[in-house]
Amino acid sequence: MGRYLGRKGLIYALTLFVAVTINWMLPRFMPGDPISDMVSRAGLRDPEAAARMQAYYENLFGLDVPIWQQYLNYWGSLFSWPPDLGISMWSFPRPVGDLVMGALPYTLALLIPAILLSWYVGNKLGALAARRKALDNTVLPVSYLLTATPYMWLAILLVWFGGMQLGWFPSSRAYSGNLVPEFSMSFIGSLALHWVLPFLSLFLVALGGWAIGMRNLVIYELESDYSNYLGALGAPPRLIRKYAFRNAMLPQITGLALQLGVVLTGNIVTEVVFNYPGLGLLLLNAITSTDFFLLQGIVLFVVIGVLICNFVIDIVYVWVDPRTRTGLQGASA
């Protein structure tokens, strides 16, 4: 178990290193010079003023030291507390960390329930489908349809149908325009109302995938040797299904880690369609306004978030699967 986690830890550390390094390199080595862009956007007539401004920004963004030192500083600033992700150009001069932190709650509010609920409900549905033919004939096609649906399309359909046609739910932003964020019933109610459609679009698409996966896994497990053995010893189907379900859960837990990236993608487009002020929208704003520092900050944040989630899932996995705890081969004969 120690080895297992140790190895995982090594991979995460390497991934973090690579991700941070790539992230650091991108604005520096890709075509285009963000600082010059900024200066030229300021529209200064006087070349000297432009040069002053260039120098000012280079200093501000720490680009006026040798490249290796920039790299070290970058790491240093990440490990300082609170981490210093630089200053946004799009929303100059707000610190990137501020912007990310402001957007994060919205993204989490969408992602966490969407991921966990879709996982839970999807697995339940899938297990049910594996049991009853009638259910299987409905759940399976619907699940395939859902999982083949691109996130943005479902989001658009929800906006159109739930938002425009029926008018049941607001179809953009996180809360109504006539409110100020605060702890009040009307505000929270508004938050909840605005949350429904974007949540649904994430939830439904992910749901399909889980349901299919679970159904197939359960069927697979039901044909496994231990199921056969239990069956031969006359165990009631209930017990066999329970075992199959538990075993089928394991790949689904690992799948959860692997699906994070996918749901994240969905989250970005969903936020765009719904103008939901989370990280996805912020990311797109960073891109359209070529705010490299903001972009870097978000990417870094997302990468670390994903790594942490992966690690958590790995630990959970160790906890649910005895095989990881006892080493791989049968330990003692």
Place this chain on the structure above:
Amino acid sequence: TEDVTDDVADGENVDEAEDTDDADSANAGEFPRNETVYTGGAEWGTYEDWNPNTDGEATFVRGFLYETLFWFDPWEAELKPWLAESGEWIEEDVYEVALRDGITWHDGEQLTADDVKFTFDLRDVPGVEFPELDEWLDEVEVVDDLTVRFHFSDPRAGQWDNVLYDREIVPEHTWGEMDREEIPEASGEDITIGSGAYEYHSHDENRARYERYDDWWATEHLGLEMAARYVVDFRNESNEVAMSQILQNELDLSNFFLPGINQVPEFGESVHTFYSEEPYMLSANTASLIPNHDRSPTDDADLRRALAFSIDVDDIVDTGYQGIVEKADPTGMLPLWLDQGFRDDEVVEEHGFSYDPEEAERILDEAGYVDEDGDGWRETPDGEDMELDFIVPSGWTDWELAAEVIEENLHDVGVNVVLDFVDPGQELDPRRDSGDYDLVFDNQMLLQNHLFAQYFYLYELPVLDEQANRDNPHRVENEHAWELTQELARLGTPPTDDPDDDERFMEIVSELQEITLEDMVIIPLWYNGLWSQVNDSTWTNWPSDDPDTPNYYPTTWANEFMLGGLMTFTEIEPAG
């Protein structure tokens, strides 16, 4: 670095405070619909820059929070006093402003001539608006509490008017405490004590909220009142959002570009534009096709002329814009100046252009642009292959469409043009500024107080490696025209008190029109609209061409707000 982070830190503190204290005043965080005007379409960035001394401030900083000495009425093409009671040239090079008596800042202090002097004395601080003002304004003299005199080294009357309605007066007692050099870097909302009709309430990424200042001087002085207790402005997120908001009465005034607004069922019912039929919108600027004078073959006037004749602007207007814009005059002058009679019809008659592909082909043939090698494309007179590089900002759908129309038109006359869709900020701006293009769209001939601005745009010299201030991106070098332009800037818009000046003004304008058209410096295509849609379900009496309603320019765009936008808010009334 330190200074900025300081400000940021301050901003943060206020941010937190705002959540608790200020929110209470807004009825527990809620803005009653019938007391609030919702606006949007002006803020492209985020609400972070609250500094009136620099460019790019948040929407309503100019006008609601801080005010200018005058405002400009485009219908009459004249300045109207605002903080100033009056202003006039008392000598050739001295301009005197008389302030209104009894104007107070939001914190109760008096607004005096000292504040005006303080404001204009900031002109030499790098980063403050009007960087070149220093070159021609010599000194600001406080005569008494309410009188200021401006002494000029170069009295550019036309340009000065522009400053007068554009420069917000800031209170010395708050800004004076700051280190002068740091002033441009201040940005937090702690610097929002102004003299205007509204006070800062709160903001977040996506919206800024303002609350009415009840002791506003204009109520007493001018009898003006703001009906809306709150104004909430939304950032530009997407057209789609704006569209649904205006349709659902979540926005009262939208200054977004919403093509198709004239076709929604709500149009003419709850949703209106300034005109109820084509062109629906007032005109805000002239969109032109800019040929590069610094590169072959677009440095050839004959080619430029041929291009002008080959473009079917009506097609762009009808299909790209669905009729919500108007075709531009060949002179490029905005309707406002046409109304003032500044267009020289004779000159236009002789040198103007219109859509006429045959004429275009004739010009090309005559100038030696013929297809010798039979590949279907004309070559240059030197026999070289010709391929015009037309850079288009990707994602700007209306311009993309327009570019495609032009592409077809030019192909029809045998001119090979290649559309190059590039990222607007990342690639287009730098390439335009550095002259790395053959053709590009530009719309910086803006709605302003004086025609000089248009010719500054056309002729400003010298041409730099980076034409970063957005004038003369076409890189024309015409000393004579530039001199005429500078002379024009010294003249007020007719009619002035001096008939000689007025005559000279007309002469210069005619000559400039002639030079411009003869040389085909740029090809004016259409007037971009002063995009504006209102929903009158909650608030009525919005400006329109209906004689029963006011006719102010209904916009919240920061640069146009003092052209009637502010006045719009004094006129609206609660519905029902």
Place this chain on the structure above:
Amino acid sequence: MLTVDRVSKVYRTGAFGTNQLTAVQDVSFDINPGEVVSLIGESGSGKTTIGKMVLRLASITSGTITLDGVDISTYRGRGLKNYYRHVQGVFQDPFSSFNPIFKADRVFAMLKGQYFSSMGRDAWQHKVEAALDAVRLDPAAVVNKYPHQLSGGQLQRLLIARALLLDIKVLVADEIISMLDASTRIDVLNLLAELKADGLGILFVTHDLALGNYISDKTVILQKGVMVETGETTAVFTDPQHPYTQQLLASVPRLDRRWQK
């Protein structure tokens, strides 16, 4: 003559080879022409590993294997190819020895491509038929068939025929009959015995003592990679010295007597 001299094999497993597993330790024996050496041991005792080392399919950790006095680990490229002219192998699972999606006689074609590319069609045909004849297979019954259309015995004989196409001196036969049905395995064994009579040296790998006893001249008993007993087959089987050998012999089910309690 093939000589295995104090050969050991250590496998590295785990992340970056942190675990070591000694599969074979200091094993020595030699195979003379016309001699069958059986390598007997329980599962995991390292039999296959030794076979693979002889066939250069696994590297040798220490010790040497020589063929006619030349260290085989020195062979590279052309030399290795040449080595395979003289030393060939047949493996346990006839079904896994054939690529299931191709016809069975592709194993011949592969050799032709590599070793007899200049040989004429007819000559080759002739050669193949001779080899098939040697393993007593009817060409019509096996040519142009897919592996699943042939029986295990036929497949194993095909593989031996394949080896015979080359000029082999040593054949490594790794459990070549353990997957076959009782009714056919004896024929394959008999075939090996005949080849031996023609002067072929055979390394016969098995876990079945009865089979080892049936055809081999010399026997090597392995336990966990270590040689515990070796000698003339008759001697090892009639008078086992090592307790492990004795225990093995006692556990073999036989038809002439039942296990003693």
Place this chain on the structure above:
Amino acid sequence: MSLHVDDLRVYYRTVHGDVQALDGVTFTVEDGEIMGVAGESGCGKTTLSKSLIRLDGRMRHIGGTVELDGSVLPLEDDRAMNRFRFTDVSIIPQYAMSAMNPIRKIGTMMRELLESRGVDFKQLRPELERRLELVGLSRDVLTMFPIELSGGMKQRTVMVLSTLLNPSLLIADEVTSALDVSTQRAVAETMAEFRDREFVTSLIFVTHDVSLVYQIADTIMVMYAGKLAEKAPADTLVKQPRHPYTQQLISSLPEVGVRYEEQQLAGIPGTPPGLLDPPGGCRFRARCPLAFDKCVEEPPFVEIEPGHSVACWKAM
């Protein structure tokens, strides 16, 4: 009582038609009897053992009956069969390595299984531990996960579990095939011991290794191509086989002591027929050296002397 199988036919459904894997077998296993089943690969041994306890999805019961201790087993009704499984008929699967739920502790798994069958686990626990001890396992295995056991330990654990309710019939299909000779012996002897201790009443021991089955079986039944060839007491079958197939099979087995130089054995030429569309008459006839005209008719499986039945015209 005992097991009576009468004309049992079980086919596999495939797209090409039915595979007649078990085509009319009739035999009896007496109380206390260990019956070995031997035969070539594909002759239907596994099909037979599965038929007696649990048909898989593709197997179809075509005809015949199985009677255990006086009651007819409802082979086709999976639910009804549950009443007999474990308590009356039980199985030791070949896949002992993977027969236990990998993520449950062994003890927990056993408890859940037994309780689901309405057995009081607490009460049974001392007996369970006793039997574990008997096969040389400590009671600690109950708190372990399957992965913590070696192959042999798993095999023995499964043996104990399968026989815990003292079934009257135990089926062991190829349980020793993958094991080394010494382990093989231990497992086989443990099975015999289970019978001796009456943990099971009778035992069907399926293997392809005649020598092995000879070690512990009282009777041996030889199958060929989905049918029975011969059944006889172990010694009789090995020493005086009557069916030509059995004879040839036995004589092709190399034994320790037999050497090529001294005695050359011979195999059986040819291969068994496919069961998709098997030939009529005696299925061995194509390979049989003694085959004659009569063999186109199917030979009945008849008792030629007490306890010794053969399906061959020549043997009658």
Place this chain on the structure above:
Amino acid sequence: MTDMKSSPAGRSGAAAPAPDPASAAPGQTATTDPLGAAPALAGRRRSEMLYFALRNPKVILGLSVIVAFLLFGLLGPLFSEFGPRERNAGPLGAAPSSDFWLGTTWTGQDVFTQLAHGTRATFQVALMAAAISAFIGMTMGFVAGYRGGRLDEILMMITNIVLVLPVFVVVIVVTAYLGISNTATQALVIGLFNWTWVARAVRAQTLSLRARDFVDLARLSGVRTLSIIRREIAPNMASYLVMTFILLFAGAIVFAATLDFLNLGPRGGMSLGLMLQQANQQAAMSLGLWWWFVFPGAAITAITGSAYLTNVGLDEVFNPKLREM
């Protein structure tokens, strides 16, 4: 050990190909052990596979839909007299009618024409991207699985790193920096980041195929490594590789559409994602022009859904265990 994540229960094929980034990748989670399928496949003649494939309703339905869309993309543009971006092809914002089968957009562009061109572009990108991912993933998988040892460790480390990275975010960022100008670049970028699960799955398969004796036999015949991989190992995984490609294709479609939707796709052309983007950006929902966004989205869903369906069907064909009989 390297494979702990994908195959906790040691059934490498079972859970391996899950992390298809742009989709929920259904049905793969339980693709039963493809190695079980390989010999089964081998044991049958190819014609038999075809027999089953042509009789499997899922394969038939899935493939017909895909082929129908492919034909639509190839031929559709020929039947249209308009360009994909041609304004005023018809009345503005007209609902589907006999003249304009799928209606027109806001500026009078013909939705049918756009859909045909968009489908074509979408196929182009997806096929190219899938080919690139397949090439990288398979190369990595083959080499790592066949060579083993340190090389395997390193390749798998790389794979695992890319696997943990939120690929889409990375692609968005790279796309944003590079400014995707044409379909080939887009396909390349997608392909470059979308191969991890392929590498792992192919590696697992190779590992076990490599252990088969015929590989050793080929070595004993003097065949070179590359030929062994190409001629011995790969053909045995053909069914699996086909299924992998189909899933990659489905993933790439969604991937590309998503990029296009965020306006990070190639400029100037027309794709299904771009149609959605334009519909969304130009407020088609508010304007009630449902045909503008319903059809392209439905097309994406239909193509990817059919790919999944085909995949499941093929799984049944190749894997007799799953076949219903």
